[in-house]
Amino acid sequence: MSQAAVEQRRQDVLRCVTEHGPLRIDDLAVRFGVSLMTMHRDLDDLAGRRLLRKERGRAVAFPALTRETATRFRTGTALAAKTALCAAVTGRITSGMTVLMDDSTTLYPLTDALARLEGLTVVTNSVGIARRLSPAPAVEVTLLGGRYHGEFDSCTGAEVARGLSRVHADLALMSATAVMEGRLFHPLREYADVKEAMLASADRSLLLADHTKFGKTATHAHGTVEAYEAVITDTGTPADQLAAVRAMGVAVETAVPAGGGATGAAAAAE
Known part of the structure; x- marks a missing residue:
């Protein structure tokens, strides 16, 4: 079996434990049609990445808030869709621009394309994004320092806000943890604050979700999609949610993930 197939099974195991709660390891082995030894290897790998816990013969999920926000969970979620969204906006970013990027893992696939641009300046509160861009000699990266959150590999706080107040960016690229009928939410107030500050520092903004x-929804609202030039999403987004965005007068572009019936990112602005 290929490593990709093994990883897919492990992600399916993680999803199963997340959805159903603590499960016995031998029951998981039966459910996924693998030996007990193989299931232990899968769970050891997931536990080693701190994606779940093994305890007393069971696999146990982390609390919902941690799953919603921690970078280690978000990086591998909906990766094909995230890659398609990033491909859909690549053409909007040109050499010489100053671009703001929040700590959303949705933006991670974009870093490869940005690394090939000359004279680009990227300002971000994400250590993960800064790290991914660091090998690119032609890209200037400004990391907004402040209170570092290891779970999210990014910074928040007054220092980040002050840094953003001194920045004039051409474009802000951002995502949201939750979108309900055009309203945007995040579980943590300090991250909602960063997103609002980024919007204020950019001429134009795009929401990739x-x-x-x-x-x-989540605990803290941070405005609506009306603050953005367009919402970039994928073909799996419910029609009623897209209708709510369009009703606010915001353009919607849908990207087709690889394997989703089309090749590449097909953007349809409305």
């Missing part, structure tokens, strides 16, 4: 973000 895959289908898993829609139809949900």
Whole structure:
């Protein structure tokens, strides 16, 4: 079996434990049609990445808030959709621009394309994005320092806000943890604050949000999609959620993930 197939099974195991709660390891082995030894290897790998816990013969999920926000969970979620969203906006970014990027893992696939641009300046609160761009000699990266959150590999706080107040960016690229009928939400107030500050520092802003973000809310609202030039999403997003965005007068562009019936990212602005 290929490593890709093994990883897919492990992600399916993680999803199963997340959805159903603590499960016995031998029951998981039966459910996924593998030996007990193989299931232990899968769970050891997931536990080693701190994606779940093994305890007393069971696999146990982390609390919902941690799953919603921690970078280690978000990086591998809806990766094909995130890649398609990033491909859809690549053409809007040109050499010489100053671009703001928040700590959303949705933007991670974009870093390869940005690394090939000359004279680009990227300002971000994400250590993960800064790290991915660091090998690119022609890209200037400004990392907004402040209170570092290891779970999210990024910074928040007054220092980040002050840094943003001194920045004039051509474009802000951002995502949201939850989008409900055009309203945007995040579980943590300090991250909602960063997103609002980024909007204030950019001439134009784009919201990249895959289908898993829609139809949900979280504790802290941070405005609506009306603050953005367009919402970039994928073909799996519910029609009623897209209708709510369009009703606010905001353009919607849908990207087709690889394997989703089309090749590449097909953008349809409305």
